[in-house]
Amino acid sequence: MAEQNRFLDRLTNRAALRRWARAARRAEATDLKELRAQRQHARRLRHHLDKLIRIAESRLALPRIGSTRFPKPNDTDWAYRPQLWRGPLRNPGLSAVVSNATMGEEVKIFHDCTRSELTLRQLRNTRVADLAPFGLQMDVFGFDGSYLSLAIDLPDSAVKDLRRRHLLRMEAIVELENPLRIFARLNIKHGPNVEQLVMELPLTDKAALVEFDLAYSKLNERRVERLWLDLIFEEPAMNQVILRDLTFSRRPRAEL
Known part of the structure; x- marks a missing residue:
């Protein structure tokens, strides 16, 4: 039935298109009374068509919800965009955020403020340059605290076949209201130990990229259990930070 309805709609649309094309061709010779009625009908129709075109162009210009598309280095064997940046959250905003609060299933915030004056909000990216459907x-x-961080859990696929010869890349698109230092700390739990690698994000441009070389770690490849990354914000008071995108990828280091 649905297929039949779609077929009938196509036939109706084609007939309407032919009728209006014929009316346009004959407009120079059409009786004025009939032409006036056609003009009124065409204006009503144009109102709805313009609205449809405007909404369609706006929606189709947005990054598609669920998109995992982003540039990756050659030889990448794993890549990931966390869920907060690719799909809508059930609860898209938090105010007076307490420590250990969650945004979705993968992102937690930690701080030691005695009084929280912090808000988090998932927003829809709308710029032409945006690849991620959502931002934070x-x-x-x-x-009044001494630390503020976002912890991003990485999926089990990040752990699979992880080796010390891997380079793990994190890329972020960051907008700051005021200058701010941000550090990325990669945490690798292997057995009873947690290996930590820390790098400062280079924020000379909105796109920030860091690569963690696991060769400099003491990673026990046979006992890797999970990975997570902390984004640590230094002296964040009176500031707005927008993370337009956050992506991860992994590739083996070239053999020397």
Whole structure:
């Protein structure tokens, strides 16, 4: 039935298109009374068509929800965009955020403020340059704590076949209201130990990239259990941070 209805709709649309094309060709010779009625009908029709075109162009210009598309280095054997940046959250915003609060299933926030003046909000990316469907906006007003961090859990696929010869890349698109230092700390749990590698994000441009070379770690390849990454914000008071995108990829280092 649905297929039959679609077929009938196509026939109706084609007939309407032919009718309006014929009316346009004959407009120079059409009786004025009939032409006036056609003009009124065409204006009503144009109102709906313009609205449809405007909404369609806006929606089709947005990054598609669920998109995992982003540039990756050659020889990449694993890549990932966390869920917060690719799909809508059930609860897209938090205010007066307490420590250990969650945004979706993969992102947690940690701080030691006695009074939280922090808000988090998932936003829809709308710029032509955006590849991620969603971003994360963090507004910090007063801040009396000593640390503020976002912890991003990576899936089990990040652990599979992980070796010390791997380079793990994190790329972020960051917008800052005021200058701010941000550090990325990669945490690798292997057995009873947690290996940590720390790098500062180079924020000379909105796109920030860091690569963790696991050769400099003491990783026990046979006992890797999980990976997560902390984004640590230094002196974040009275600032707004927008993470337009956050992606991860992994590739083996070239043999020397």
